Every structure is written in C-alpha cells, then in structure tokens.
Amino acid sequence: MHDVIRSVGPNLLFALLMDGAQLPYRWSARYASALADDPGTSVLTLTSFGLIKRANDNGAAQPSNAVGFWKDDSGDAREINLPAGAKGVLLSLSAVKNSEFTIDGRCCDDSNTWRFNSQKPLYVDEDASV
Numbered sequence: 001m002h003d004v005i006r007s008v009g010p011n012l013l014f015a016l017l018m019d020g021a022q023l024p025y026r027w028s029a030r031y032a033s034a035l036a037d038d039p040g041t042s043v044l045t046l047t048s049f050g051l052i053k054r055a056n057d058n059g060a061a062q063p064s065n066a067v068g069f070w071k072d073d074s075g076d077a078r079e080i081n082l083p084a085g086a087k088g089v090l091l092s093l094s095a096v097k098n099s100e101f102t103i104d105g106r107c108c109d110d111s112n113t114w115r116f117n118s119q120k121p122l123y124v125d126e127d128a129s130v
Contacts, residue, residue, distance in 0.1 A: 011112060011113055012041075012042050012114045013041060013042070013043045013044070014046065015028070015032065015044070015045040016046055017045055017046065018047065018048065018051060019047045019051060020051060020055040020061070020064075021047075021052050021055065021056075021061075021064035021065070021066040021067075022066045022067065022068050022069035022079060022080070023064060023066055023069070023079065024069070024077060028047075028069065029069050029071070032045050033071050033077065036071040036072055039098075040098050041113075042070070042093075042114040043070070043071050044069070044070050044080075044091075045069045046068045047067055047068070049082055052064065052066070052067060065081045065084070066079040066082075067080055067082045067089065068080030070116045072115060072116065073113060074115070076115070076116060078116060082121070085123060086123055087123060087124045088121075088122040089119050089120070090120045091118075091119050092118045093115065093117060094114070094115050095112035095113070095114060096112060096113050097111075097112060098113040
C-alpha cells in the first residue's frame with residue numbers, strides 16, 4: 001500500500017483507523033512518520049474514541065484520549081487529544097507554499113504543503129434546541 005500512496009504523491013493524507021490511542025510510539029505514528037518523510041506530505045491519523053475508551057477501560061496500557069496524530073514533512077508531530085466531555089475536535093490547518101527541487105537543483109514542483117495551526121475541543125450544549 002505504501003508504494004501506491006507514494007506514487008500518487010499526496011500533500012495531505014487522512015488515515016481513518018480502527019485502533020487504540022494515536023501515540024508517537026505506536027505503529028500508526030511510525031507509519032505516518034514514514035509517509036510524512038516524503039517532501040510536501042502531511043499525515044493525519046484518526047481513530048474512534050470508542051476503541052480508545054475500550055482500551056483505557058481494559059487497563060492494558062496507560063489511559064489516553066489521543067484520537068489523532070499529526071505529522072508533516074517539517075518534522076512537526078503532535079497528538080490530537082479529545083478532552084473529557086468534548087464531542088469532537090476542530091483542527092485548523094494552513095497551506096504553505098513549498099518549492100521542491102530535484103537532487104541536481106532543478107525546481108520540479110511549486111505546490112502547497114499543510115501545516116497544523118491549532119486544535120479546539122467541541123462541546124455540545126444539551127439544553128440548546130436544534
């Protein structure tokens with residue numbers, strides 16, 4: 001699968017996983033890091049909070065609320081946590097102009113890469129009418 005993804009050369013890749021917490025030392029972060037090593041590629045892995053809660057309740061590992069993991073070609077890596085009581089997380093990304101060059105110095109691509117700006121938990125007001 002890596003070969004297929006690399007041949008397309010995406011600049012933003014979303015990986016929806018059925019997995020536990022998205023932590024830097026787990027397999028999903030290692031694979032995301034490998035894909036984000038390609039110039040101009042940013043990777044966001046996301047998983048279900050229900051699966052994380054199940055793993056937390058099992059007690060097999062340290063409890064975590066990391067529903068996502070971000071990695072980009074600049075080396076920026078971060079966990080996306082879902083705080084207690086939040087129903088979701090709003091991520092803010094920005095496009096940054098990026099020139100890529102061949103090994104002999106020729107400019108071969110002038111495109112955007114994505115950078116993580118911020119995250120904000122989303123809460124639902126149970127008393128608000130729809």
